[in-house]
């Protein structure tokens with residue numbers, strides 16, 4: 268069976284329209300062009316994307332984190348609705364954590380809507396633990412956010428976990444006819 272090559276890339280100015288397209292498809296317009304531009308311009312922000320040259324959709328997934336001191340604050344994780352539940356979300360999260368680990372991050376954190384069971388389940392699968400709750404954090408519907416943390420990322424144990432996660436990511440993608448080029 269033929270496979271779709273999947274490439275991880277550091278997103279740049281040239282990807283801005285594809286980024287906005289994916290944002291609209293996943294969130295209905297969460298961040299503006301100016302917000303993404305700021306991320307691309309910031310030395311503390313890492314914006315990664317997954318793309319496959321053979322697909323009509325230019326960007327199938329993206330993720331972003333801020334690297335501040337020893338913390339990686341994950342701010343975006345999104346998979347195009349057409350390609351969800353095929354392992355791309357975990358491939359993207361793995362890539363964010365691996366990149367944060369390479370940059371020396373000790374821990375990762377993020378906020379997630381309490382109703383977003385798909386994302387919560389994904390983060391839990393990767394070892395994130397709930398540390399608290401921000402009441403009415405999301406202004407559009409006054410929904411609470413859960414605050415999740417992943418600790419001890421520079422420990423030898425986490426290095427082993429990354430190896431296991433890599434195998435998990437590759438397996439799932441293979442089952443859905445994706446072939447990883449550079450993850």
Ligand SMILES: CC(C)(COP(=O)(O)OP(=O)(O)OC[C@H]1O[C@@H](n2cnc3c(N)ncnc32)[C@H](O)[C@@H]1OP(=O)(O)O)[C@@H](O)C(=O)NCCC(=O)NCCS
Pocket residue numbers: 293294343344345346347350351352353354355356357358378379380383384385386388389390392
């Ligand atoms: C959350 C999101 C990134 C998951 O991406 P995905 O490619 O569909 O996820 P994967 O196929 O890689 O699934 C990995 C794990 O995520 C969880 N998951 C994903 N979709 C799920 C669903 N519909 N219900 C329950 N768990 C789900 C599961 O734990 C799954 O592991 P499993 O298949 O072994 O059970 C995707 O649904 C998305 O982009 N949602 C909209 C944007 C968003 O909410 N982003 C998160 C903001 S914090």
